[in-house]
Amino acid sequence: MAHDGYDIDEMISAKKIAARIEELAREIEAAFAGTDQLVVVGLLRGSFVFIADLVRVLNLPVEVDFLEASSYGNAMESSREVRILKDLSGEIGGRDVLVVEDIVDTGFTLHHVLRLLESRRPRRLETIALLDKPSRREVDIAATWTGFEIPDEFVVGYGIDYAQADRHLPYIGKVRMTG
Ligand code: HPA
């Protein structure tokens, strides 16, 4: 796919993503077996595609909620300042919670969000990230479940943006600068 100044090369196909989500769903079902209701929390905006696909193959009673945290600055860097732009709509105290993240990079956002949610005393708090870039990590944190580990490449698609573009692509692609 061609853009102004960059091209996108497919890295993980829509088919591979769907197959991996099915596997992850079975692991989540086993981990939360017997739950009265799992609160699935999507971190906006990047997780909107992933959470939609995940909850539709998850055989558990779920509630879907969203939280938007933001870091400032350049699209290629994750700044250290994390702010909550939109908080959860519902309560999570005493409940089973699964946080859904698109990509764990430096780990700052996830670390900050988990600290905030922990303070509300959920019964259980786990995390799932579609992508993990372990080589970029600056905070010691790992998601409970990860879809794919990837090298330090800038990726877009399947909810993930480059300056708010490309979220709608059905696959994960790697950005290659051309300009
Ligand atoms: N793509 C888009 N946003 C990001 C990435 C990426 O690879 N890493 C951290 N934020």
Ligand code: MG
């Ligand atoms: Mg972004």
